[in-house]
Amino acid sequence: MNTKSSFPTELLPSEEAQSRLVPVAVACGLVAAGALLWRAKPRALEIPDPVPLGAKPSKSLFRRMARRSRDGVHKIAPGNISVSLGRSLVIAGGALLLTRLLDELAGED
Numbered sequence: 001m002n003t004k005s006s007f008p009t010e011l012l013p014s015e016e017a018q019s020r021l022v023p024v025a026v027a028c029g030l031v032a033a034g035a036l037l038w039r040a041k042p043r044a045l046e047i048p049d050p051v052p053l054g055a056k057p058s059k060s061l062f063r064r065m066a067r068r069s070r071d072g073v074h075k076i077a078p079g080n081i082s083v084s085l086g087r088s089l090v091i092a093g094g095a096l097l098l099t100r101l102l103d104e105l106a107g108e109d
Contacts, residue, residue, distance in 0.1 A: 034089025
């Protein structure tokens with residue numbers, strides 16, 4: 001016995017309208033999520049400062065090279081990953097939205 005209620009099909013947009021509206025909804029969601037991450041900067045996504053583990057400088061060549069590399073990467077790495085991730089989501093969502101809107105303006109060929 002099927003007890004699941006069915007959703008009235010007249011309330012749903014047509015298949016063609018869905019294919020036109022879904023990219024706009026996804027783009028708006030990407031922009032909103034990106035803006036939230038960009039603005040909120042959650043502490044869980046912060047990159048810690050590189051601090052030496054020991055007080056004595058190491059005499060090992062490998063450890064000195066690793067420390068020098070770590071300090072070089074720290075100069076270009078973001079302080080909080082959410083800023084970069086949020087910015088990327090906003091750009092991707094904006095590009096998707098702009099492309100979809102330009103598709104609508106261009107019309108069908």
